[in-house]
Amino acid sequence: MKTGTLLDTRRATTDCVPLDQRLAFWEQYNASTLVGLRCSSYSETGFAASEDNLSLESMRVAHIVGNEHVIERDGSMIRAVPKASVFVSLVTGSASFFFQNGNCHLLEPGELMVYRTDKPYLFGFSGPMHKFIFDIPQEVFASHCLSRFETALKISAHTGTQRLLMRTLAERTRGFFEQPLSQDAGNYQDDSLELLGNIIAGQVGQRRINALSASYLLAAKQCIMEQLADPTLSCERIAAQTGVSTRHLARLFALEDTKPHRFIMEKRLQRAYRLLNSEQVRGLDISEVAYRQGFTSQAHFARAFKAHYGQTPSEVRAIALEKL
Structure with missing residues (x-):
């Protein structure tokens, strides 16, 4: 099992809250942590729920378990507690329904609901959620x-590709909540956003890829992410580890309008940028940052970084140190 520093997890549960105060408690907690809403319960035993919240660099993730209830975010709540986010809800447990902009969507377990929080909506759960x-x-x-x-947008796993991507998203998210290590947070966030981008693009018809190609591409990307710090990482090695030829590997990445070596470079630069903006940058010089991301030449790293971000690594590091 990996060891390291765990991210701070905010947790709320109604277990020790009196029955007549649970709805107010839940509304107050969510207004301060996730989104302002109103909650109604139709359970004969009273409302019961728990919620874990993780804050990442560019998004937040919540894990919620509860019994049957309905949540509503109306115009008055939007004005009182404004929030300009897009929520992607991955629903398991019982069937549910979602209403927004005059449209009602019925969701089965395992489906995704994508919606804006600056527009009124209603979300109901008919059983354990x-x-x-x-x-x-x-x-x-x-x-x-x-x-x-x-x-x-409601997203169902109608194709093998969507089933694979949505199952991978659920498994990685479940695993990250079980052990939310700080050193894994950036990679988990990048993986989740990439998976969501592929899932949503597949739903709206912007990306066409079959399940077999998607599985090989996921495997190749996982191999790359696990070995980014190795300066000897090559397309030939990734192809061999994935079980395809280098030509087939190139075709897989071409499905996303990129190339294997470009993907490797972008991920190395993203990790370097994140490191330069973190507290870990104290005591590190630019050459150490470059080395940790698999670059063998500081000059090459500096040129690639400037071309990608429009700032030098030293400039980004100096700004970050001023904020720390």
Whole structure:
């Protein structure tokens, strides 16, 4: 089992709250942590729920378990507790329904609901509920998923590719909540946003890829992410570990309009940028940052970083140190 520092997890549960105070407690907690809402319970035994919340660099993730209830975010709540995010709810447990903009969606366990929090909505659960919520700022959602998003989107796993991607998202999210290590947070966030981008693009018809190709591509990306710090990492090695030829590997990445070596470079630069903006940068010089991400030349790292981010590593590090 991995060891390291765990992310701070905010947790709320109604277990020790008197029955007549649980709804008010739940509304207050969510207004301060996730989103302002009103909650109604139709359970004969009273409302019961628990929630875990993790804050990552560019998004938040919540894990919620509860019994049958309905939540509502109306116009008055939007004005009182504004929030400009896109929520992606991965619903398991019992069937549920979602209403927004005059449209009602019936959801079966395992389906996704994508919706904006600056528009009124109603979400109801007819029995024991269990869901993950990906709380993504609208500008982050626009850059990773859909550039324009106005109408709520229900996503079902009708194809093998969607089933694979959604199952992978659920498994990685479940595993991360079980052990939310700080050193894994950046990779988990990047993986989740990439998976969500592929899932949503597949739903709206912007990306065509079959289940077999998707599985090989996921495997290749996982191999790359596990070996980014190795300067000898090569496309030939990744192809061999994935079980495909280098030519087939190139075709897989071409499905996403990129190339294996470009993907490796972008992920190394993203990790370097995250490190330069973190508290870990204290006491590190630029050459150490470059080395940790698999670069053998500081000059090459500096040129690639400047071309990608428009700032030098030293400039980003200096700004970060001023804020610490």
